[in-house]
Amino acid sequence: MIVCHCQNISDTEIDAAIDWMRASDPQALITPGKIYRALGKAADCGGCMPLFLDTMRKNGNLEIPMQLRSLRGGATKEPEPCKATPKSLNTSTILSVTS
Numbered sequence: 001m002i003v004c005h006c007q008n009i010s011d012t013e014i015d016a017a018i019d020w021m022r023a024s025d026p027q028a029l030i031t032p033g034k035i036y037r038a039l040g041k042a043a044d045c046g047g048c049m050p051l052f053l054d055t056m057r058k059n060g061n062l063e064i065p066m067q068l069r070s071l072r073g074g075a076t077k078e079p080e081p082c083k084a085t086p087k088s089l090n091t092s093t094i095l096s097v098t099s
């Protein structure tokens with residue numbers, strides 16, 4: 001079945017690209033853009049993206065590697081305050097601000 005009509009990409013080609021990427025790098029995050037590049041093509045109109053993503057999700061090799069799964073949780077944490085002193089401030093500026 002043709003998934004992307006602009007670039008004439010089938011579901012079989014998407015599966016093959018995902019399987020190839022997973023086999024060559026078990027920790028790779030596989031995205032539609034990487035699949036296009038692996039096939040030597042680039043998205044044009046983007047109208048196929050919902051079907052493209054559905055096709056990707058059906059492939060068992062698409063799973064996010066275990067060691068990368070906690071990144072989303074880490075990204076939502078409050079960032080720690082920066083402890084570095086700005087280089088552009090000199091001590092007289094700091095003293096005038098605090099007094």
Ligand code: FES
Nearest residue numbers: 004006044046048
């Ligand atoms: S249908 Fe896939 S980019 Fe247009």
